[in-house]
Amino acid sequence: MDDIPLSALFGLLFALLACSAFFSGSETGLMTMNRYRLKTRAQKGDRGSRLAQSMLQRPDRLIGTILLGNNFINTLAASVATLIGLRLFPGETGIAVATGGLTLLLLIFGEVTPKTLAALHPERFAIPAAYVLWPLMRLFWPLVWLVTLIGNGILRLIGVSPEDAAQHSLSTEELRTVVAEAGAMIPRRHQKMLLSILDLEKETVEDIMVPRNEIVGIDISEPWPAIRDAIINSQHTRVPLFDGSIDHLKGVVHLRRVVRLAAENTLDVPGLLALAREPYFIPEGTPLNQQLLNFQNQKRRIGFVVDEYGDIQGLVTLEDILEEVVGEFTSDPATRIKNVYADADGSYRVTGSVTIRSLNKNLGWKLPTDGPKTINGLLLEQLETLPQPGAKVEVAGYVFEITETRANAVKSTRVWPPQAGTSGARKMA
Structure with missing residues (x-):
C-alpha cells in the first residue's frame, strides 16, 4: 500500500465520502418522501417512482440494503483515512488524526449535509437513488435477506411485524390535518368542502332537520279549493300530504306531476293521493354520511325523522345534506x-x-x-x-x-x- 500515491488515497477518500453521502441522503429521502405524491407519479408511469414505491413496501429490506452499503463504505473510508494519517503523521499521532478527521468529515459531509438536503427535497434524492438501490438490493439479496431475517426476528420478539408497514392508513383526524395543511395546493373553498365531508360522520339527521312544527305540507282534510291553491302556490318541489296533522302522513307528492292537473281542475283528493309516493322514514341518530348513502340507495330526496316510538320529529332532504358540504347553493329569497x-x-x-x-x-x-x-x-x-x-x-x-x-x-x-x-x-x- 506504500506505493499508492497520497493524492490517489485522498481521491479515494473523497469518493467514499460521496458514496456515504449518497446512502445517507437516500435513506432520509425515501423515508420522508410523500407517499401519496410518489403513488401519483408511479401511476403516471414514472419508472423511478415505481421502483421507489416497490422498495418502500418492505422498508426492512430497503434499510438493510442502505445500511449494508453505508457501513461498508464507512469502514473502507476509515481504512483509507488511517493510511493517509500514517503517511502524514507516523505512529499513534497519525491514527488519532485519521480518526478525528474522518469522524468530522463523515459527520458533516456523510450525514448532516446530505440528510438535511434530502429531508428538505426528498424527491431529488429518492427518485434517482431508486435506480441505484434497486439493482444493489438484487445483487446483495442473500446478504440482505440474512440481515433482515435476523432483524425481523428481533422485532417480532418485541411484538412488531414488518409486514404491517404497508397497511398503515390515515385516521379521520390525520386526514383532516393533511387537508388543513395542504396550503395553496388545495383552494381554500375546496379545503372547506373536504373538511365538511369529514364532518358528516360527526353529525346526525337531527342536526339539520326541519322541526315538525315547521314542516310545510298539504292537509287533505281541508276543502279542495284550499288544497288546489296550496298546490299551485307552493314554493317546494316535493310536498308531504297529511290528514289533519303530520302524524297522519299519507305520502309525498312531486308537484310537477300535479300542478298542471290542479290548474286545469282535473284533479281531486283521491287522484292526488294516487300520484303520491309512500313516505320514507329515517331513524333518529342516523349519521349524515350514512343517510347520504341511504338517499342514494333508496333513490330518495326527502325523508321524515322518527323517534323510538315512531313519532315524526322532523324532515330531512338530500339538499340539506349537500349544503352541509358545499354551503348554501340557492339564491332564491323565497326559499x-x-x-x-x-x-x-x-x-x-x-x-x-x-x-x-x-x-x-x-x-x-x-x-x-x-x-x-x-x-x-x-x-x-x-x-x-x-x-x-x-x-x-x-x-x-x-x-x-x-x-x-x-x-x-x-x-x-x-x-x-x-x-x-x-x-x-x-x-x-
Whole structure:
C-alpha cells in the first residue's frame, strides 16, 4: 500500500465520502418522501417512482440494503483515512488524526449535509437513488435477506411485524390535518368542502332537520279549493300530504306531476293521493354520511325523522345534506328563512327554532351541542319552567333575553355573545 500515491488515497477518500453521502441522503429521502405524491407519479408511469414505491413496501429490506452499503463504505473510508494519517503523521499521532478527521468529515459531509438536503427535497434524492438501490438490493439479496431475517426476528420478539408497514392508513383526524395543511395546493373553498365531508360522520339527521312544527305540507282534510291553491302556490318541489296533522302522513307528492292537473281542475283528493309516493322514514341518530348513502340507495330526496316510538320529529332532504358540504347553493329569497339578525350593539335577534349547531358554524359561537338542538330547547332546559318574555338566561357566557313566546315555547330571543362589542355584525340566512 506504500506505493499508492497520497493524492490517489485522498481521491479515494473523497469518493467514499460521496458514496456515504449518497446512502445517507437516500435513506432520509425515501423515508420522508410523500407517499401519496410518489403513488401519483408511479401511476403516471414514472419508472423511478415505481421502483421507489416497490422498495418502500418492505422498508426492512430497503434499510438493510442502505445500511449494508453505508457501513461498508464507512469502514473502507476509515481504512483509507488511517493510511493517509500514517503517511502524514507516523505512529499513534497519525491514527488519532485519521480518526478525528474522518469522524468530522463523515459527520458533516456523510450525514448532516446530505440528510438535511434530502429531508428538505426528498424527491431529488429518492427518485434517482431508486435506480441505484434497486439493482444493489438484487445483487446483495442473500446478504440482505440474512440481515433482515435476523432483524425481523428481533422485532417480532418485541411484538412488531414488518409486514404491517404497508397497511398503515390515515385516521379521520390525520386526514383532516393533511387537508388543513395542504396550503395553496388545495383552494381554500375546496379545503372547506373536504373538511365538511369529514364532518358528516360527526353529525346526525337531527342536526339539520326541519322541526315538525315547521314542516310545510298539504292537509287533505281541508276543502279542495284550499288544497288546489296550496298546490299551485307552493314554493317546494316535493310536498308531504297529511290528514289533519303530520302524524297522519299519507305520502309525498312531486308537484310537477300535479300542478298542471290542479290548474286545469282535473284533479281531486283521491287522484292526488294516487300520484303520491309512500313516505320514507329515517331513524333518529342516523349519521349524515350514512343517510347520504341511504338517499342514494333508496333513490330518495326527502325523508321524515322518527323517534323510538315512531313519532315524526322532523324532515330531512338530500339538499340539506349537500349544503352541509358545499354551503348554501340557492339564491332564491323565497326559499330562505332569515331568522338570525345582527344589531349594531353586537347583539343578535334569533328565533327559537334556530339550531345551536348552525349558530356555532356560521357565527363561530361555542354554545353547548351535547344537549338540545335548538335555541328553544336550550332555553327551556336552562329555565326548567315555562318561558316568559323578559326572562334572561346565561349559557356558556352568552346572555339570552326572551323577547317573545308562543304555545309555551320561545318564539324569539335576543343574544349577547361574549365581548359582543367586538363581534362582527352580519345576518345569517
